[in-house]
Amino acid sequence: xxxxxxxxxxxxxxxxxxxxxxxxxxxxxxxxxxxxxxxxxxxxxxxxxxxxxxxxxxxxxxxxxxxxxxxxxxxxxxxxxxxxxxxxxxxxxxxxxxxxxxxxxxxxxxxxxxxxxxxxxxxxxxxxxxxxxxxxxxxxxxxxxxxxxxxxxxxxxxxxxxxxxxxxxxxxxxxxxxxxxxxxxxxxxxxxxxxxxxxxxxxxxxxxxxxxxxxxxxxxxxxxxxxxxxxxxxxxxxxxxxxxxxxxxxxxxxxxxxxxxxxxxxxxxxxxxxxxxxxxxxxxxxxxxxxxxxxxxxxxxxxxxxxxxxxxxxxxxxxxxxxxxxxxxxxxxxxxxxxxxxxxxxxxxxxxxxxxxxxxxxxxxxxxxxxxxxxxxxxxxxxxxxxxxxxxxxxxxxxxxxxxxxxxxxxxxxxxxxxxxxxxxxxxxxxxxxxxxxxxxxxxxxxxxxxxxxxxxxxxxxxxxxxxxxxxxxxxxxxxxxxxxxxxxxxxxxxxxxxxxxxxxxxxxxxxxxxxxxxxxxxxxxxxxxxxxxxxxxxxxxxxxxxxxxxxxxxxxxxxxxxxxxxxxxxxxxxxxxxxxxxxxxxxxxxxxxxxxxxxxxxxxxxxxxxxxxxxxxxxxx
Amino acid sequence: xxxxxxxxxxxxxxxxxxxxxxxxxxxxxxxxxxxxxxxxxxxxxxxxxxxxxxxxxxxxxxxxxxxxxxxxxxxxxxxxxxxxxxxxxxxxxxxxxxxxxxxxxxxxxxxxxxxxxxxxxxxxxxxxxxxxxxxxxxxxxxxxxxxxxxxxxxxxxxxxxxxxxxxxxxxxxxxxxxxxxxxxxxxxxxxxxxxxxxxxxxxxxxxxxxxxxxxxxxxxxx
Numbered sequence: 001x002x003x004x005x006x007x008x009x010x011x012x013x014x015x016x017x018x019x020x021x022x023x024x025x026x027x028x029x030x031x032x033x034x035x036x037x038x039x040x041x042x043x044x045x046x047x048x049x050x051x052x053x054x055x056x057x058x059x060x061x062x063x064x065x066x067x068x069x070x071x072x073x074x075x076x077x078x079x080x081x082x083x084x085x086x087x088x089x090x091x092x093x094x095x096x097x098x099x100x101x102x103x104x105x106x107x108x109x110x111x112x113x114x115x116x117x118x119x120x121x122x123x124x125x126x127x128x129x130x131x132x133x134x135x136x137x138x139x140x141x142x143x144x145x146x147x148x149x150x151x152x153x154x155x156x157x158x159x160x161x162x163x164x165x166x167x168x169x170x171x172x173x174x175x176x177x178x179x180x181x182x183x184x185x186x187x188x189x190x191x192x193x194x195x196x197x198x199x200x201x202x203x204x205x206x207x208x209x210x211x212x213x214x215x216x217x218x219x220x221x222x223x224x225x226x227x228x229x230x231x232x233x234x235x236x237x238x239x240x241x242x243x244x245x246x247x248x249x250x251x252x253x254x255x256x257x258x259x260x261x262x263x264x265x266x267x268x269x270x271x272x273x274x275x276x277x278x279x280x281x282x283x284x285x286x287x288x289x290x291x292x293x294x295x296x297x298x299x300x301x302x303x304x305x306x307x308x309x310x311x312x313x314x315x316x317x318x319x320x321x322x323x324x325x326x327x328x329x330x331x332x333x334x335x336x337x338x339x340x341x342x343x344x345x346x347x348x349x350x351x352x353x354x355x356x357x358x359x360x361x362x363x364x365x366x367x368x369x370x371x372x373x374x375x376x377x378x379x380x381x382x383x384x385x386x387x388x389x390x391x392x393x394x395x396x397x398x399x400x401x402x403x404x405x406x407x408x409x410x411x412x413x414x415x416x417x418x419x420x421x422x423x424x425x426x427x428x429x430x431x432x433x434x435x436x437x438x439x440x441x442x443x444x445x446x447x448x449x450x451x452x453x454x455x456x457x458x459x460x461x462x463x464x465x466x467x468x469x470x471x472x473x474x475x476x477x478x479x480x481x482x483x484x485x486x487x488x489x490x491x492x493x494x495x496x497x498x499x500x501x502x503x504x505x506x507x508x509x510x511x512x513x514x515x516x517x518x519x520x521x522x523x524x525x526x527x528x529x530x531x532x533x534x535x536x537x538x539x540x541x542x543x544x545x546x547x548x549x550x551x552x553x554x555x556x557x558x559x560x561x562x563x564x565x566x567x568x569x570x571x572x573x574x575x576x577x578x579x580x581x582x583x584x585x586x587x588x589x590x591x592x593x594x595x596x597x598x599x600x601x602x603x604x605x606x607x608x609x610x611x612x613x614x615x616x617x618x619x620x621x622x
Numbered sequence: 623x624x625x626x627x628x629x630x631x632x633x634x635x636x637x638x639x640x641x642x643x644x645x646x647x648x649x650x651x652x653x654x655x656x657x658x659x660x661x662x663x664x665x666x667x668x669x670x671x672x673x674x675x676x677x678x679x680x681x682x683x684x685x686x687x688x689x690x691x692x693x694x695x696x697x698x699x700x701x702x703x704x705x706x707x708x709x710x711x712x713x714x715x716x717x718x719x720x721x722x723x724x725x726x727x728x729x730x731x732x733x734x735x736x737x738x739x740x741x742x743x744x745x746x747x748x749x750x751x752x753x754x755x756x757x758x759x760x761x762x763x764x765x766x767x768x769x770x771x772x773x774x775x776x777x778x779x780x781x782x783x784x785x786x787x788x789x790x791x792x793x794x795x796x797x798x799x800x801x802x803x804x805x806x807x808x809x810x811x812x813x814x815x816x817x818x819x820x821x822x823x824x825x826x827x828x829x830x831x832x833x834x835x836x837x838x839x840x841x842x843x844x
Contacts, residue, residue: 057644064648068655082665090676187651398779429775461673463786
């Protein structure tokens with residue numbers, strides 16, 4: 001399924017969720033009113049003041065409960081992971097188990113064009129994992145200690161592919177909403193519990209016995225109503241969740257072409273390692289997990305045996321298709337590690353001078369929001385091809401900043417010195433590290449996006465104060481540079497999307513229009529062509545894809561960095577439909593002349609990444 | 623069943639009771655929100671500490687290599703090198719005390735102090751190394767030195783992030799009304815990772831005597 005289609009579907013599911021939630025609230029109001037009428041008003045159903053009271057109290061409780069949860073969820077996946085007691089695995093860790101999970105996650109992220117999500121570890125010996133987040137930009141992966149300890153690399157890869165599927169299909173976003181909405185309804189049962197408690201502890205005195213009995217009755221009733229509401233919530237949850245689990249399992253097989261990985265992991269859980277978590281928050285977040293996180297009547301996941309059977313069943317079908325693609329054949333326990341079709345895409349300095357074929361651009365567009373073993377191999381090669389000093393630096397928050405700064409340095413020597421002096425006034429150690437990096441390591445255009453994606457997990461470790469300081473250093477660094485070239489645009493665009501996230505703009509509520517699409521496409525057209533005719537040809541191709549674009553491209557002098565920034569900002573907050581139009585127009589524009597350079601292709605990927613539509617690496621033509 | 627009281631008589635009391643129940647519920651929701659906020663911030667503190675810990679381990683691994691490499695050159699600085707080695711051992715002990723008892727204020731402070739001593743001595747050792755021109759030709763020593771400097775930077779940065787997290791957590795613990803919830807669930811303040819000032823007065827390294835035995839001309843040539 002196309003990336004945008006699955007996003008649309010996730011959005012429809014959210015709409016359904018909201019509708020069901022509203023019905024749930026109405027049902028709760030009515031039942032609370034009936035309970036109150038029967039007990040307090042002695043069966044007088046049509047008592048307006050009583051009705052006002054039930055509506056008011058239910059809305060207050062549900063409203064506050066939902067608001068609190070929404071506030072918690074707005075902090076993104078990290079908030080969920082931290083509520084579960086997870087701590088972030090240091091991206092530079094040298095512990096073998098931790099290194100393995102980090103490498104698997106890094107490869108998958110780079111293979112699919114999303115930033116590397118921070119990995120959170122929960123000290124729990126059972127096998128489980130989750131993904132959480134509102135978008136690709138704030139997603140995190142959580143794993144248990146048992147998961148990284150007991151699973152082989154293939155099995156880990158299968159589990160991670162499952163989790164990445166949840167991120168791509170926006171299941172994580174849906175899950176976040178679900179927690180928030182359910183939080184409100186659960187709050188009603190909490191009132192009931194409190195009423196029961198307070199009535200039980202209050203001393204029975206004189207005539208109050210009667211009132212106490214009624215109060216206790218109300219408490220029990222509210223408790224039951226809340227539980228029923230919760231039960232309905234869980235039905236919604238499992239209705240949504242179970243199907244998504246099958247889809248994620250299927251996607252994991254599709255991404256890795258290795259049913260043994262994910263099935264092996266599930267078998268280990270079934271064989272006794274278990275998946276039940278001891279963290280107190282586990283019930284609330286149970287639908288986030290890879291396997292059932294709690295033992296309960298409302299299972300959020302299909303039975304493990306059924307999942308294994310479906311995966312194993314899918315194996316037969318998959319095998320026929322994959323014979324063409326994979327080079328290593330079925331990966332058993334003996335073949336440690338991933339499939340490495342290295343020959344397909346070895347990054348080298350020569351890659352910068354090779355072109356990119358139109359077919360591979362369209363191919364990358366089609367595999368948006370998914371993964372395949374070839375891309376995993378490419379990602380593996382890309383990371384392996386990076387200078388060691390850069391990889392080491394990217395995996396630590398202090399030096400990851402230096403990596404980003406070094407990408408923004410001007411090519412002119414004197415200007416570069418001035419930029420470094422500028423950094424030094426804010427942070428001398430950072431300036432030194434940046435200088436050392438730019439002298440020792442070169443980063444090719446093709447490596448830029450992967451490098452920034454790698455840095456993202458480390459930069460997630462900055463404290464808010466450190467982040468603010470880094471932001472101001474970056475702003476100054478960008479402003480200090482007089483010339484603007486395509487490389488810098490690429491870096492800027494990626495930074496905006498990958499590091500700063502979608503909320504960085506001045507006016508978050510501004511709506512994206514066709515003019516914004518036109519501007520971004522024009523930037524690509526102007527930067528890709530060598531003459532006016534080339535620009536016109538690229539523009540015609542873009543119009544062929546998106547007829548709503550104006551007849552003429554936006555004039556070159558209007559295509560400034562700031563304008564591009566603002567347009568991308570609006571687009572990244574925009575509707576899924578307009579994002580799809582943008583991506584398709586951009587792809588058509590870039591692929592038009594059949595003379596696409598690696599730099600152009602990377603600018604295209606940067607644009608996609610910055611609006612939350614990850615595009616896998618585009619293979620350079622051999 | 624009780625004899626039914628008249629509607630008019632009972633309703634207001636119970637209406638008040640329901641309203642009170644709602645109010646209690648709102649307070650309970652708020653309580654949970656504050657509690658969750660505190661837990662999240664405490665996890666961030668732990669997170670910050672594990673960042674420092676990773677870099678400390680790296681420093682502890684680097685030190686013996688560096689000492690072994692420079693030993694042959696710096697015959698006259700034996701006392702400094704020994705001080706560095708024993709400071710490293712003390713820091714490792716302090717580190718394992720913290721991992722045995724994470725979040726313990728006393729242990730964290732002891733570790734910060736031990737690391738402060740080690741850091742100070744390493745700084746002195748680096749200064750002394752400048753006096754040995756032969757060392758500058760030793761690639762291995764230079765590389766180790768460079769790695770140590772970069773580790774120092776990373777430690778400082780991780781410490782800053784950790785202290786930021788501690789400050790946020792401790793502030794939340796101390797501010798009304800959160801302080802009530804914190805007391806109720808007996809949250810305790812986290813310790814800043816900072817060597818106290820007295821520890822910065824470094825122990826017995828004889829700076830002047832042995833170093834001056836080295837012909838000073840050599841150093842000036844470098």
